[in-house]
């Protein structure tokens with residue numbers, strides 16, 4: 615995607631129209647409320663901001679800035695901005711799908727620039743726990759296929775992938791490492807798989823603000839057989855407050871992550887096998903961020 619056209623495009627994606635004066639903009643949000651902003655800070659801010667210009671006001675730029683979106687930020691950076699400012703809980707929405715569709719062609723270059731080690735760590739953790747290379751695996755939030763490539767290199771050949779973005783799945787397909795790929799909004803839709811269908815599920819980089827919600831864990835447990843493994847790799851600061859990364863911490867995601875893990879433990883649906891904290895999940899401006907790798911056994 616390279617460079618992009620900024621805030622107007624982004625705002626259009628969120629269903630807002632440019633050059634729409636005053637209260638018309640609020641009507642646009644109402645007509646296109648992909649991310650269910652009812653009762654949210656977005657709505658409060660909109661009315662706060664347009665109060666003085668209620669009868670005549672200044673248009674979309676102000677509106678989009680309020681929603682925490684930045685102009686002229688290319689590709690994945692834009693996704694980070696959404697994550698930092700996810701006032702309206704966009705997880706599983708058209709906004710997220712469109713963003714990944716748009717950045718699909720630059721995703722790998724941008725994550726390479728950030729020295730993203732999540733897929734590598736996912737492969738290491740899975741192979742430590744599941745040495746049998748014949749197992750069936752579902753890669754949840756497969757993206758462009760970086761995890762699939764890693765698993766293939768390690769000798770796993772029975773892998774399918776799911777993702778919300780059809781365009782990024784087309785990049786994954788070109789890798790030739792997945793048996794099948796499915797466009798699925800995890801957390802919103804039932805996964806297109808039978809009960810106990812897989813020996814393992816991996817999810818790298820997708821438990822994050824505006825991404826896959828931990829409320830999908832019971833659905834993951836449904837499709838993995840008893841005795842099978844679930845490997846979750848994520849950036850630590852999304853669920854645990856980290857110095858210098860506070861802007862990414864989401865208290866609601868952190869609480870939901872803990873609560874959903876505990877609920878499945880208490881109801882004896884899975885048990886935690888290991889939790890690894892590792893440095894260098896991403897490296898930004900010379901700062902190596904921590905990652906978390908967790909393994910659960912389905913009971």
Ligand SMILES: C[S@@+](CC[C@H](N)C(=O)[O-])C[C@H]1O[C@@H](n2cnc3c(N)ncnc32)[C@H](O)[C@@H]1O
Pocket residue numbers: 705706707710714732733754755756757758759760761776777778779782798799800801802817818819820824825826827
């Ligand atoms: C940071 S990328 C990680 C991709 C890949 N696992 C990797 O490690 O490179 C997050 C991925 O999650 C996908 N995603 C976000 N929300 C999703 C949802 N609700 N259901 C399915 N996929 C989702 C995005 O389209 C994107 O491909």
